[in-house]
Amino acid sequence: QQPVQSPQAVILREGEDAVINCSSSKALYSVHWYRQKHGEAPVFLMILLKGGEQKGHEKISASFNEKKQQSSLYLTASQLSYSGTYFCGSLDNAGGTSYGKLTFGQGTILTVHP
Amino acid sequence: NAGVTQTPKFQVLKTGQSMTLQCAQDMNHNSMYWYRQDPGMGLRLIYYSASEGTTDKGEVPNGYNVSRLNKREFSLRLESAAPSQTSVYFCASTFDASGPNEQFFGPGTRLTVL
Numbered sequence: 597q598q599p600v601q602s603p604q605a606v607i608l609r610e611g612e613d614a615v616i617n618c619s620s621s622k623a624l625y626s627v628h629w630y631r632q633k634h635g636e637a638p639v640f641l642m643i644l645l646k647g648g649e650q651k652g653h654e655k656i657s658a659s660f661n662e663k664k665q666q667s668s669l670y671l672t673a674s675q676l677s678y679s680g681t682y683f684c685g686s687l688d689n690a691g692g693t694s695y696g697k698l699t700f701g702q703g704t705i706l707t708v709h710p
Numbered sequence: 711n712a713g714v715t716q717t718p719k720f721q722v723l724k725t726g727q728s729m730t731l732q733c734a735q736d737m738n739h740n741s742m743y744w745y746r747q748d749p750g751m752g753l754r755l756i757y758y759s760a761s762e763g764t765t766d767k768g769e770v771p772n773g774y775n776v777s778r779l780n781k782r783e784f785s786l787r788l789e790s791a792a793p794s795q796t797s798v799y800f801c802a803s804t805f806d807a808s809g810p811n812e813q814f815f816g817p818g819t820r821l822t823v824l
Contacts, residue, residue, distance in 0.1 A: 643810050651810075684734060
């Protein structure tokens with residue numbers, strides 16, 4: 597089942613903060629966050645794994661509440677370059693045949709104005 | 711490194727025609743994926759390949775076939791295109807033999823079926 601993201605859209609001014617949430621009805625092994633700009637491919641932001649490990653290479657923070665099956669992405673002091681659609685992807689099985697068999701949410705559109 | 715490449719970038723088909731979307735990666739990744747993206751639907755996994763010689767169905771496999779030709783290449787075939795297959799198709803790859811990892815996406819193929 598597809599994870600549910602909220603809000604569906606958010607509009608900010610530069611410097612403001614935002615939180616994007618991702619909620620699943622299944623127990624999760626990991627949550628993955630990607631950002632996609634219009635007309636481009638998705639770009640990796642972060643992975644949060646069960647047990648607390650995180651992988652990422654941007655100055656973006658996120659949390660993963662395993663008990664609630666929820667993850668949140670925190671965008672602080674937003675910049676114009678943060679604009680785009682943010683997707684969470686969930687993995688509810690510790691592998692099976694692939695650690696990358698993700699189910700993505702419907703996306704959250706973030707717009708940052710000057 | 712070219713990363714993940716896809717051909718063609720754009721394609722228009724008539725209902726019933728067939729075509730193959732090509733994907734190649736030069737990062738020595740073990741896993742490769744095919745997604746489709748429709749407005750408001752996020753990314754949906756069509757097929758994936760966890761290693762050379764293996765393929766498996768994702769969330770929306772009907773109407774598609776795949777071939778993992780070698781470690782670098784993963785093709786997606788539409789045998790008899792339908793208007794419902796109008797979408798943007800993304801190929802992705804990752805090295806996830808030991809756990810979840812960043813997926814690298816190709817630039818996408820924009821397919822229209824008339």
